[in-house]
Amino acid sequence: MPQDPAERRVVVTAPPRTVRRTSGYYRPRTEIDELTTLGHTYVRSLMRSQLRAALTVGGVLLLLVGPLPLVFAAAADGRLQWTVLGFGLYVPLVLLARWYVRRAERNEHDFVRLVEDR
């Protein structure tokens, strides 16, 4: 659990990047495990990139779906509504989901590489 953050911080400003590689234990990783200030910064950066991915896909969903009721109300023809709602939306939803999962997994992969310094 958290130790004195100030003390930790001093150690980390000059991470021994290559020296301890053989031990299999790297600096940023320890920072995260012990949740020092630097560890918090790492976690925050991951959260920010994940939130950005979620908000991007969520925004696309909003743009895709949001105007539809207005469009249907404007177009008096019911067939458009039948086609779009009955058949048209499911494939885009699945594609959006796959796009998001790929982005989220890449974010995590990049993050793991960063903290393990590979």
Add this chain to the structure above:
Amino acid sequence: MTPTVNSGYAVPAVALVVVATVLVGAFGLRMSRTTSDFYVASRTVGPRLNATAISGEYLSAASFLGIAGLVLVQGPDMLWYPVGYTAGYLVLLLFVAAPLRRSGAYTLPDFAEARLASQAVRRLAGAFVVGVGWLYLMPQLQGAGLTLSVLTGAPDWLGGVIVAVVVVATVAAGGMRSITFVQAFQYWLKLTALLVPALFLVLAWQHDGADRRLLDEPAAFREQRAVRVDETLDLRLERPLDVTVTGTVDGDRYRGEPVRLPAGPHRVQGGTELVFAQGDPVPVADRGADDGMSDSLTASREQRPLYATYGLIVATFLGTMGLPHVVVRFYTSPHGVAARRTTVVVLGLIGAFYLLPPVYGALGRLYAPELALTGDADAAVLLLPDRMIGGLGGDLLGALVAGGAFAAFLSTASGLTMAVAGVLTQDVLPSRGVRHFRLGTVLAMAVPLAAGALVGGLPVADAVGLAFAVSASSFCPLLVLGIWWRRLTPPGAAAGMLVGGGSALVAVAATMVGRPTDGQAGGLHALLAWPALWSVPLSFLTMVLVSLATPGKVPPGTSAILARFHLPEELVGGQVRGAVPEIDARADAWRRVGDA
């Protein structure tokens, strides 16, 4: 009298589904030994099997019967329901899926406690889980009653009792592991039961000359048809209508005389027969709190269609993540990455299923338009095979659909019972262990069964809509802010859930009690009947403002917990596990009880 289909094949089909469910459940029982098996299937369920189980659990009576009925009565606007049920999973995936799995929480109260370290918030979340679960269970039992009475003319309560008994038996005996198998099995059963008859129905429609009027607005009679009105109903005509009446309309008696009814409301006495000519538009019954899943809130939709549509979109898109049986399922994924992948498969599976109900709705408008008038629109899926194909083929297809409908009630009801019983066992009943879980199961099912019997005529779609609206206004802000916002405090979370979820609950309850009469303030009624559009922002706002006002109450372990939510498992490796000691201790306690 409710229209019946030939029960010679349908009753055996329903019996077969029930027996198969019990057998698959018993198969699971043999494999479920310890308590951790019992609850979470030891987290060994793979993404595909888990996704199929989630889909099987999610596709309820409202999906199987309700959507087609709603589309038949109210037209394509109602297709927002299946779209919302599916898109709700996308929103869940974006903001909740992986962190929720990594939180290690089994139920929403577990999540609330892990994140906020507050027993009060935990208990509040538990109360909402039980409330939403019971609201969602009631329509399943009512749908079962409707199906059985359509099939056999049995009393309305019988189907609900059968479903209740089977579900309590499977859940109490096998726990989660058997439920996983049962649910996965029932997804394929439901898909088959809707897909195969749909193919034949579309062939029959093409054989009939592929009448393209099935998408026209409003639905019209394609041939002269006599409709017998069994119970007194009110009609609202947009234009004058010529019909031949035998019976009593607006207090006047007729004997097979042609009558011109002016535009406006009309009262048709029970027992009256109306003969409509070819091409007449189908009038829509203007009913209040009556039976059936399809005729709810019609009045408010007509008064505020756009507002109602957006209210429906918000409730379904954001409400899915808070449904108790959905959340529990994520715990069975081995890790966060699997939870995400599982959700994508779920989107594909339920999206494929939802292509089918609109087909039934559209064909129903063409071949059984009078169902909109007699209020049995939910029976459309069950009746169409007989109506369009007839003979032995129609009977067999009708039996297949009936079996699928029962699978729908059984699977959703099991998932909900599991979730509600979990909360009851952990938070309400005194000591823990498998025996108390069984007691919790009985309790979880008994209350909605009794409530359904007492309230009786509560419109089913209202109950489902209420469940989504309450879930969207209480759990969605809790989950989203809890996962992404460091400054959330226990008082903020409690206030947001109470204000948002509570006001949504009160609003919809008020519309159910006070049905709108002619000329009543339509805007206010629509606001209350579709609360999500204002109650969700209200809940978020309350949570944020109260949290900002109580900065000293941010739980001390927040950073460690958020790290646990978001870090990939390969980095954590048990290090941050201690961040949520209460939850880990509980999981250990379950394990010890099981090993003993």
